[in-house]
Amino acid sequence: MPSIKITRRQALASSVAFAGSLALPSFSRASTRPLITHGVQSGDVAHDGAVIWSRTDREANMVVEWATTESFSDVRRVQQLAVGEPTDFSGKLALQGLPSDQDIFYRVTMVDLADSNAVSEPVTGRFRTAPAGLRDVSFVWSGDTAGQGWGIDESRGGMVTYNTMLNHKPDFMIHSGDTVYADGPLAAEVELKDGTTWKNLVIEQKTKVAETLDEFRKQHLYNMMDTNVRAFNAEVPIFYQWDDHEVTNNWYPDEDFTNDDRYTVKSGNLMAARAARAFHEMYPIRSHLTEPYRVYRKASYGPLLDIFFLDMRTYRGENNANDQPEGAPFLGPEQLAWLKRELTASNALWKVIAADMPIGMIVADGEAFENSANGDGPVLGREHDIAELLSFIKHAKVTNTVWLTADVHHTAAHHYSPDRAQFQDFEPFYEFVSGPLHAGTFGPSQYDNTFGPEVLYSKYPSDEQGQNMSPAEGYQFFGKVDIAADTGVMTVRLMDMADEELWSTQIEPLRG
Secondary structure (H helix, E strand, O other): OEEEEEEEEHHHHHOOHHHHHHHOOOOHHHOOOEEEEEEEEEEEEOOOOOEEEEEEEEEEEEEEEEEEEOOOOOOOEEOOEEEOOHHOOOOEEEEOOOOOOOOEEEEEEEEEOOOOOEEEOOOEEEEOOOOOOOOOEEEEOOOOOOOOOOOOOHHHHHHOHHHHHHHOOOOOOEOOOOOOOOOOOOOOOOEEOOOOOOOOOHHHOOOOOOOOHHHHHHHHHOOOOOOOHHHHHHHOEEEEEOOOOOOOOOOOOEEEEEOOOOOOOEEEHHHHHHHHHHHOOOOOOOOOOOOOOOOOOEOOOOOOEEEEEEOOOOOOOOOOOOOOOOOOOOOOHHHHHHHHHHHOOOOOEEEEEEEEOOOOOOOOOOOOOOOOOEEEEOOOOOHHHHHHHHHHHHHOOOOEEEEEOOOOOOOOEEEOOOHOOOOOOOOOEEEEEEOOOOOOOOOOOOHHHHHHHEEEEEEEEOOOOOOOEEEHHHHOOEEEEEEOOOOEEEEEEEEEOOOOOOEEEEEEEOOO
């Protein structure tokens, strides 16, 4: 890893310009207007609604108005929401009763709870609701934001992959996880191999691993300090997943950090609870009635597409050899049963399974394993959940499933087939990998033949380039999916931050 030098003075000095957006101001409330600190976001868009998020600098009423015209000539206001310290002055409101397949323009203002005459400048955004009928669908996906010590370098344009994706004007984005790196402190400067210096924008909460609720919250708010991210968030609705770095690298329930000197909090469950709260507070994710911090969910996007978002982190057992003949906890029985029900009930042509980890690529955790893959051979350990799901999809005659993921910090296209597999009770399918959005690039990975993966394409650093390649090298990736309304053909493209198409394929749908 490149040498990293940092002092507390450097860290605090680099964040002076942004201090007002991350801490309560010291000026008189009566003489000032509230400030919307981190822009606006929309997410979990449906045919008749979406969730709107924003944040202010004080106790205020969050006011959201929406219209079907950019001039707001037909503006409608929804019930306002009081925000304050319990959510770090952030709030999210669900819009309902929207027309389907319609451009929606919205604006957010904050009204000081102590002075109703003090109203913030409005911040506007837009999104398009999901269609009820046939139309072309286009979306992007990726993951892994601000990891491995690579934060916002404004002299290099910041997180420019977000701007590249925005230029495609997608209907929505899937963020496949590792939305933040709560375990990855930032240095003010990092020396690069070419002799130049990477200069991170640094705030105090990013100079150490996150442990407190405030520190976890500021991990997410840090990314929104980037102008590219804020512009993207205002124009493109996002479906968020999480993986491990929202808590710490390779975490699992009941993990103990007694031997990790970086942490004063030793309970993995305590840190995960704080991280989950921060994650759901800082993103426009719909809350589940019986499990408020649930990540797995379904999104319907018209007759062409249903998306099934998985959570491969919350319900797993410990990371170990992953070789139990009887299986090991991974997806959890409730999530697995939910996924089977929803796949069977889906009438959409395409069923995208959005996973936060790949299936057949081995992701190691020291001598243990992180995902389901554990080396060549029969189904063992966590692979039982994947085998059960794939077998169910075959026998329930669920067609046109495609898997999308990130996590491994390079891009790849995989095809799985029983003809190449140790386990053979499933139908062939594709899995596409893309990332990082703005983090170190790694690769390659070894593969596990249990489900017969074939690598159709991959791009990652060479041995000479080394691991943890900085975003300055250009190895930042996202994927783009287009589904044609007239033919139903799905086109998948693997793209880089310079908007170069690296690889693509067209998949013909099966029609029952």
